[in-house]
Amino acid sequence: MSKRAAPAPAPERTPTxxxxxxxxxxxxxxxxxxxxxKLFGMLAVILSAAFLAFLIATMVANGARGxxxxxxxxxxxxxxxxxxxxxxxxxxxxxxxxxxGAGLQDKVEIxxxxxxxxxxAANSAWITVRDAIKADPxxxxxxxxxxxxxxxxxxxxxxGEGTAAAQADASRLRxxxxxxxxxxxxxxxxxxxxxxxxVGIWGALKxxxxxxxxxxxxxxxxxxxxxxxLEEYAPKNRWTDLIEVSINNLAAVPSIIFGLLGLAVFLGTxxxxxxxxxxxxxxxxxxVGGLTLALMIMPVIxxxxxxxxxxxxxxxxxxxLGIGASRIQVVFHHVLPLAMPxxxxxxxxGMARALGETAPLLLIxxxxxxxxxxxxxxxPATVLPVQIFxxxxxxxxxxxxxxxxxxxxxxxxxxxxxxxxxxxxxKFETRW
Amino acid sequence: MTDATPLSTxxxxxxxxxxxxxxxxxxxxxAIRDVSIDVDMDHVTAFIGPSGCGKSTFLRTLNRMNDTIxxxxxxxxxxxxxxxxxxxxxxxxQLRARVGMVFQKPNPFPKSIYENVAYGPRIHGLAASKxxxxxxxxxxxxxxxxxxxxxxxxxxxxTALSGGQQxxxxxxxxxxxxxxxxxxxxxxxxxxxxxxxxxxxxxxxLRGRYAIVIVTHNMQQAARVSQKTAFFHLGQLVExxxxxxxxxxPKQERTKDYITGRYG
Numbered sequence: 011m012s013k014r015a016a017p018a019p020a021p022e023r024t025p026t027x028x029x030x031x032x033x034x035x036x037x038x039x040x041x042x043x044x045x046x047x048k049l050f051g052m053l054a055v056i057l058s059a060a061f062l063a064f065l066i067a068t069m070v071a072n073g074a075r076g077x078x079x080x081x082x083x084x085x086x087x088x089x090x091x092x093x094x095x096x097x098x099x100x101x102x103x104x105x106x107x108x109x110x111g112a113g114l115q116d117k118v119e120i121x122x123x124x125x126x127x128x129x130x131a132a133n134s135a136w137i138t139v140r141d142a143i144k145a146d147p148x149x150x151x152x153x154x155x156x157x158x159x160x161x162x163x164x165x166x167x168x169x170g171e172g173t174a175a176a177q178a179d180a181s182r183l184r185x186x187x188x189x190x191x192x193x194x195x196x197x198x199x200x201x202x203x204x205x206x207x208x209v210g211i212w213g214a215l216k217x218x219x220x221x222x223x224x225x226x227x228x229x230x231x232x233x234x235x236x237x238x239x240l241e242e243y244a245p246k247n248r249w250t251d252l253i254e255v256s257i258n259n260l261a262a263v264p265s266i267i268f269g270l271l272g273l274a275v276f277l278g279t280x281x282x283x284x285x286x287x288x289x290x291x292x293x294x295x296x297x298v299g300g301l302t303l304a305l306m307i308m309p310v311i312x313x314x315x316x317x318x319x320x321x322x323x324x325x326x327x328x329x330x331l332g333i334g335a336s337r338i339q340v341v342f343h344h345v346l347p348l349a350m351p352x353x354x355x356x357x358x359x360g361m362a363r364a365l366g367e368t369a370p371l372l373l374i375x376x377x378x379x380x381x382x383x384x385x386x387x388x389x390p391a392t393v394l395p396v397q398i399f400x401x402x403x404x405x406x407x408x409x410x411x412x413x414x415x416x417x418x419x420x421x422x423x424x425x426x427x428x429x430x431x432x433x434x435x436x437k438f439e440t441r442w
Numbered sequence: 443m444t445d446a447t448p449l450s451t452x453x454x455x456x457x458x459x460x461x462x463x464x465x466x467x468x469x470x471x472x473a474i475r476d477v478s479i480d481v482d483m484d485h486v487t488a489f490i491g492p493s494g495c496g497k498s499t500f501l502r503t504l505n506r507m508n509d510t511i512x513x514x515x516x517x518x519x520x521x522x523x524x525x526x527x528x529x530x531x532x533x534x535x536q537l538r539a540r541v542g543m544v545f546q547k548p549n550p551f552p553k554s555i556y557e558n559v560a561y562g563p564r565i566h567g568l569a570a571s572k573x574x575x576x577x578x579x580x581x582x583x584x585x586x587x588x589x590x591x592x593x594x595x596x597x598x599x600x601t602a603l604s605g606g607q608q609x610x611x612x613x614x615x616x617x618x619x620x621x622x623x624x625x626x627x628x629x630x631x632x633x634x635x636x637x638x639x640x641x642x643x644x645x646x647x648l649r650g651r652y653a654i655v656i657v658t659h660n661m662q663q664a665a666r667v668s669q670k671t672a673f674f675h676l677g678q679l680v681e682x683x684x685x686x687x688x689x690x691x692p693k694q695e696r697t698k699d700y701i702t703g704r705y706g
Binding site for chain 1: 543
């Protein structure tokens with residue numbers, strides 16, 4: 011049959027008319043189909059690019075102003091204020107108490123009155139004044155102009171929004187050189203606050219960092235080791251099939267379920283033999299959030315790592331086994347380094363998912379109002395997406411920009427993480 | 443296992459490796475039936491036979507590479523210097539260092555040429571110092587006839603070499619752990635005639651120092667490189683003897699049909 015010269019004469023066929031009208035029509039139809047497909051593909055790309063551009067443009071337009079802050083110059087006549095404070099206290103740790111006891115906050119608020127129904131200075135302005143006095147107590151002896159954060163009303167006025175009175179105040183102060191707008195460094199050093207002028211992202215950013223660190227330290231080694239065991243050591247039988255199905259299902263479980271799991275396991279109380287234990291860990295803490303997210307992304311890491319390990323050619327395993335490498339040497343000297351780019355890619359996908367996750371963290375109490383940045387893994391903390399969620403719920407107008415600004419910070423964080431991962435992946439790939 | 447008993451004293455007669463009544467099963471399917479054979483130090487032994495006759499399977503039982511296949515099961519005795527390699531006392535890692543293997547497709551590690559050769563001695567602790575390791579690497583590459591071609595680029599990747607060079611690198615890698623037996627599973631099937639000639643030349647030079655077992659599809663190659671030839675068919679060892687006799691005066695009808703090209 012496969013011989014070229016078949017002995018039996020084939021039935022006569024009419025010669026194909028490659029130039030005929032029917033053929034030309036076929037060709038035209040084929041070209042049209044290809045053009046259509048290319049067009050749809052390009053439309054899809056353009057559409058996604060447009061969505062992305064729209065997202066970035068709105069975020070930047072809204073958020074850019076979240077990174078700026080207006081300051082107002084307050085003329086303070088300290089002798090007239092009548093601050094009853096012992097100057098010898100000012101260089102001691104009791105200075106804060108002495109100054110607030112002397113009614114500094116009220117005095118600053120009086121100095122910041124605009125005559126209208128809004129204050130010129132933010133609620134936190136007196137803290138700036140207090141710090142200035144502590145830095146140089148001699149200013150209490152005379153008049154001094156101190157730049158303090160502008161109130162939300164004045165901030166709005168400076169942007170041409172808000173009430174007419176605020177706008178008038180803003181333009182009057184600006185022409186008098188008493189209002190300036192600059193980059194809001196405080197946004198990166200402060201934490202949450204009731205006052206949108208004083209809020210910062212640092213607490214949430216640090217919370218995210220600590221949480222991600224816990225997630226990575228748990229999920230990466232456990233996930234990779236599980237993948238190695240399942241691929242290289244586990245016998246292939248019904249039990250490993252069951253485990254494989256379970257892992258695939260776990261990867262698809264909605265994240266909020268993992269929040270409930272974390273709540274029950276880490277924060278629940280246990281009744282064992284009439285004794286009650288727990289909760290094992292403090293609420294709202296980065297360690298609990300990290301563990302919960304680790305549970306969530308571990309299946310993703312296991313699946314990606316197994317695929318990467320499967321992709322290592324068997325000839326490499328044979329080569330290593332053939333010169334007497336033990337199984338663990340085969341895995342750690344040959345298989346794992348070759349699978350590392352794939353494993354890292356899977357880990358990045360998992361970590362990026364964990365970084366943007368809100369729902370499970372709400373359940374374990376990471377939606378707390380965090381005024382000071384967490385100092386450790388067990389301190390109350392929140393994370394960037396939860397902070398965004400909380401700010402987006404706030405009534406005050408000033409939070410709109412802060413929300414967008416926080417989204418920009420989250421996106422930059424995400425980009426930095428992905429960039430680092432791509433760098434690491436390329437480094438591993440070129441080494442081989 | 444029928445005629446295993448009369449031959450079982452063969453291990454004491456100084457053969458490097460001896461197999462007695464070996465059967466290999468993949469699940470329910472029997473791939474090797476009752477094979478008994480001896481491999482000697484001063485010989486190159488060739489396994490020939492048509493595709494699927496089990497010659498590679500049998501070769502892989504000699505250094506327990508079949509252990510990696512979950513469904514594979516081996517019965518019978520295989521001795522290395524009179525020691526049962528399937529006994530629990532035998533350490534499989536050490537066995538594979540003593541019985542090295544070269545594979546059908548060149549499979550250098552995706553590491554530098556130096557690292558490829560140095561890896562084996564390093565994991566077995568064969569070199570006391572960097573200088574000693576350098577010496578082993580150079581000696582192995584020289585013996586594999588590759589030194590002059592690669593001495594100036596030892597840090598280049600092993601995968602950047604040509605196919606024939608890669609296969610010689612794999613032989614150097616096997617030699618580096620100072621094995622007693624080298625198993626070669628169709629080492630030239632992926633190579634062009636010139637590279638093949640170089641490998642065959644190399645096999646000639648390595649003879650005597652190592653017991654060499656080579657599986658080949660190519661009967662001319664078996665005739666050129668080996669002193670002993672074993673003909674496998676359908677999982678059985680049909681005929682085993684001096685290469686000259688097998689090719690000029692085969693005793694079995696099936697051997698004769700195969701070497702005259704009647705099938706295979």
